[in-house]
Amino acid sequence: MARSLYEWLWQHEFWLPPGITWEDMQESEDVHYPQPRDLLLSIPFALILVAVRCAFERAIALPLSTKLGVRDKQRPKAQPNPVLETFYSRRCKNPEEGELIRLSKQCDLPVRKVERWFRRRRNMDRPSLSKKFCEACWRFTFYIISFFTGLAVLYDKPWLWDHRECWTGYPQQPLQPSLFWYYMLELSFYWSLVFTLPFDVKRKDFKEQIVHHAATIFLISFSYCGNYIRIGTLVLVIHDASDCFLEPTKIFNYMKWKKTCDSLFMIFSAVFLISRLVVYPYTVLYNTYYYSMEIFQPFFGYYFVNTLLIILQLLHVFWSCLIIHMVYKFILQGTMEKDMRSDTEESDKDEEREKIREKEKNGTTYFSNVTSNGHIQRNGAEPLSSRAHLANGHVKER
Secondary structure, eight states, X not given: OHHHHHHHHTOHHHHSOTTOOGGGGOOXXXXXXXXXXXXXXXXXXXXXXXXXXXXXXXXXXXXXXXXTTOOOOOOOOOOOOHHHHHHHHHTOSSOOXXXXXXHHHHHTOOHHHHHHHHHHHHHHHSOOHHHHHHHHHHHHHHHHHHHHHHHHHHTTOHHHHOGGGGGTTTTOOOOOHHHHHHHHHHXXXXXXXXXXXXXXXXXXXXXXXXXXXXXXXXXXXXXXXXTOHHHHHHHHHHHHHHHHHHHHHHHHHHTTOHHHHHHHHHHHHHHHHHIIIIIHIIIIIIHHHTGGGGTSOOOHHHHHHHHHXXXXXXXXXXXHHHHHHXXXXXXXXXXXXXXXXXXXXXXXXXXXXXXXXXXXXXXXHHHHTOOTTSOBOOTTOOOBOSEEEOXXXXXXXX
């Protein structure tokens, strides 16, 4: 059965244009084509990248954060409570009002204290500022390296300047070593992001990030197997261009360098919107949808690769809406709004409000104890007479 599935999966009708078979893609001493088994190398390379990242964050990024004044906020810890901890880990991290009342009865605690416990417990799970800084430093380092590596690999390639060259001679386009290693670098990085997803900083677009990583890995893998490497390299360079500005924006935000952060954010916004909403649709989508049909008739691989590219474009539109909203707020308020994707830390402002109310209540009680005969009573103390006796026996009117 496995043999039948293998033969069905690798039918040339799925992967190659009409009229081309796997026999036409046979390698020789001088000509090498992409082989699906090559993709297996990306897994050990991804594990190496994870190890390099851990070493980079500990040896470089973390000490750098200390020198640049990135300080973690001191968070009050939730007191150990087995009942609440079990509910938190197995049921829900943000219980409703009815659940809070039931838990308060089980623990014999006021509802306000139970609510405060969950708030502090959620804050304990949130990543620290230094962790966010280290992650941004690592991604910035990689995106800079990958972007300039892509430019170095592609600057002398004809399809970078004439997009129709992506399809000249397709699919019999020999694989160059520089393109192979560039592909392995990018594919290994996205696999490493998948491996570290449970440990990375989780934002509100976590699900969209998973879809993005999955679509990117499928796109890179399928484009390699189907020898869409030329169009694939364009996709990778376009994506890395804006990411090079996103990560330093986060870094300066964590450092509290507000003006620098705002300036970089505006540059990032411009690069992102232009590259993802203008350059990408024309250079990639229009190229694969129209120019490719000048060379071959549509087939399964044509529809599949275009579907993956459109999924990426839909994600571009989603993130562009968030960015445009933040730019709009920036223009109105003159300051950059906090990243809407970030999971902001909850403060104990409710506790502070409670204390203020108690003080106001005590103050109201204090002043309400002014009696009609001019006596003032402080928290049950003896009434003070409006006349005070001095040490020499004289009387002083108050």
